[in-house]
Amino acid sequence: MTAAEPLGVPWSAHAVRGADGAVRVAGVDVRDLAAEQGTPAYVLDEADFRDRARSVRTALEAAFGAVGAGVDVYYAGKAFLSVAVARWAHEEGLRVDTSTGGELAVALRAGVPGEHLGLHGNNKSDAELARALEAGVGRIIVDSLGELDRVVAAVRARGAGAEPAPVMVRVTTGVHAGGHEYISTAHEDQKFGLSVATPPGGGDSPAMTALTTVLRHPELRLLGIHSHIGSQILDPAGFAVAARSVLALRAELAERTGHLVPEVDLGGGFGIAYLPGEEVPDLPRIAEEIAAAVAGACTELGTPLPRLSFEPGRAVAGPTTLTLYTVGTVKPVSLEAGRSRLYVAVDGGMSDNIRPALYGAHYHAALVSRTGSAETVLARVVGKHCESGDIVVHEVQLPADVRPGDLLAVAATGAYGRSMASNYNHVPRPPVVAVRDGATRVLVRRETEDDLLALDLG
Numbered sequence: 001m002t003a004a005e006p007l008g009v010p011w012s013a014h015a016v017r018g019a020d021g022a023v024r025v026a027g028v029d030v031r032d033l034a035a036e037q038g039t040p041a042y043v044l045d046e047a048d049f050r051d052r053a054r055s056v057r058t059a060l061e062a063a064f065g066a067v068g069a070g071v072d073v074y075y076a077g078k079a080f081l082s083v084a085v086a087r088w089a090h091e092e093g094l095r096v097d098t099s100t101g102g103e104l105a106v107a108l109r110a111g112v113p114g115e116h117l118g119l120h121g122n123n124k125s126d127a128e129l130a131r132a133l134e135a136g137v138g139r140i141i142v143d144s145l146g147e148l149d150r151v152v153a154a155v156r157a158r159g160a161g162a163e164p165a166p167v168m169v170r171v172t173t174g175v176h177a178g179g180h181e182y183i184s185t186a187h188e189d190q191k192f193g194l195s196v197a198t199p200p201g202g203g204d205s206p207a208m209t210a211l212t213t214v215l216r217h218p219e220l221r222l223l224g225i226h227s228h229i230g231s232q233i234l235d236p237a238g239f240a241v242a243a244r245s246v247l248a249l250r251a252e253l254a255e256r257t258g259h260l261v262p263e264v265d266l267g268g269g270f271g272i273a274y275l276p277g278e279e280v281p282d283l284p285r286i287a288e289e290i291a292a293a294v295a296g297a298c299t300e301l302g303t304p305l306p307r308l309s310f311e312p313g314r315a316v317a318g319p320t321t322l323t324l325y326t327v328g329t330v331k332p333v334s335l336e337a338g339r340s341r342l343y344v345a346v347d348g349g350m351s352d353n354i355r356p357a358l359y360g361a362h363y364h365a366a367l368v369s370r371t372g373s374a375e376t377v378l379a380r381v382v383g384k385h386c387e388s389g390d391i392v393v394h395e396v397q398l399p400a401d402v403r404p405g406d407l408l409a410v411a412a413t414g415a416y417g418r419s420m421a422s423n424y425n426h427v428p429r430p431p432v433v434a435v436r437d438g439a440t441r442v443l444v445r446r447e448t449e450d451d452l453l454a455l456d457l458g
């Protein structure tokens with residue numbers, strides 16, 4: 001028997017194809033997994049998740065340590081959160097970012113200490129704010145002036161002697177990044193954050209107004225300034241521009257009020273490879289570039305370095321997971337000029353991966369239960385939903401003999417897959433099954449029709 005062949009990027013680190021042609025992840029044969037757990041299923045490579053969590057943290061710690069700044073890394077739970085995953089992140093030295101009461105509940109259930117949790121959201125409810133304070137979250141990232149009033153009220157409601165709420169103010173620097181480029185605009189037309197730009201009529205920016213408002217309230221403790229510029233970022237230049245803008249605001253606030261905020265959060269958004277051969281700058285290099293920009297800006301501004309924080313979600317969770325499907329219908333469709341495309345329908349679709357339909361995202365797929373014929377054809381992997389836009393993989397070469405009953409896997413579905421899953425067409429959501437050292441462990445069980453019917457009161 002020849003040695004197992006690693007699948008490589010964009011698959012998780014422990015995905016290999018054995019001599020028999022079938023794929024194993026962390027020692028678990030996908031055919032056994034499908035037989036035991038059914039399909040579709042998200043298959044999460046636990047050791048890969050832990051390694052990525054740790055290496056993102058150590059890359060940022062090394063880069064910022066070298067310029068003399070401390071750094072905290074928050075796993076952005078919205079990418080994929082379950083009790084086990086929150087616990088892994090915590091065990092690997094990460095904190096956890098939540099953006100709703102539901103995410104907060106999962107992180108707390110996992111035993112992540114309140115002071116290692118952040119609460120985000122542009123429209124937090126009073127109940128969410130009260131719960132965050134009750135849990136002693138380490139920071140509430142405030143997104144509007146109205147929210148500041150509500151945090152103050154929530155602190156007062158806790159009675160005299162309540163601790164002030166630790167807050168960061170989320171600002172928009174005009175930098176938007178994602179994919180290979182970033183763009184920078186002065187005025188922003190989107191819902192998040194408070195602009196650092198001077199309003200058309202002059203006067204303080206909304207960001208400066210929020211910061212000085214926080215300083216006037218004894219119920220609030222101003223921890224710092226927060227900026228998140230986008231997602232799937234492959235070019236670190238956007239981070240550097242945003243960092244300079246945030247640090248300039250920090251210096252200006254210090255000059256005006258004497259208060260130098262101790263922390264700056266530069267958000268998440270580190271990109272990953274979704275396709276074979278896709279070039280992604282490695283994180284240590286990006287971290288060094290951002291650290292150099294931060295250090296350079298602080299030197300120019302004459303301010304001491306802040307403590308930094310980052311919030312990667314996709315870079316930790318994305319590559320760790322594949323979605324395992326069973327092939328159902330296979331249908332050749334003729335295109336113009338004598339070309340044709342093989343439509344390969346699987347037993348899931350846009351309900352377990354909305355990103356292709358939502359963002360036009362591209363994924364890679366492979367036949368994983370056997371090798372298949374050497375000849376390949378242009379294929380499109382589609383789901384079982386009642387939408388022609390229900391596409392899982394736009395374009396991929398698959399063995400020409402792909403047929404019903406084959407197992408097909410889609411790579412790098414760990415971020416924004418299960419977390420954005422829906423019950424469209426009353427399809428129960430797939431389980432998340434962790435694999436490690438030849439063992440499987442169901443982290444989130446498969447939904448059943450009974451689960452769906454339990455909500456329907458007839």
Ligand SMILES: *Cc1c(COP(=O)(O)O)cnc(C)c1O
Nearest residue numbers: 076228231268269311312313314
């Ligand atoms: C979505 C989000 C993140 C995580 O983004 P990734 O692209 O998954 O790293 C971090 N911070 C904030 C505020 C976010 O909205």
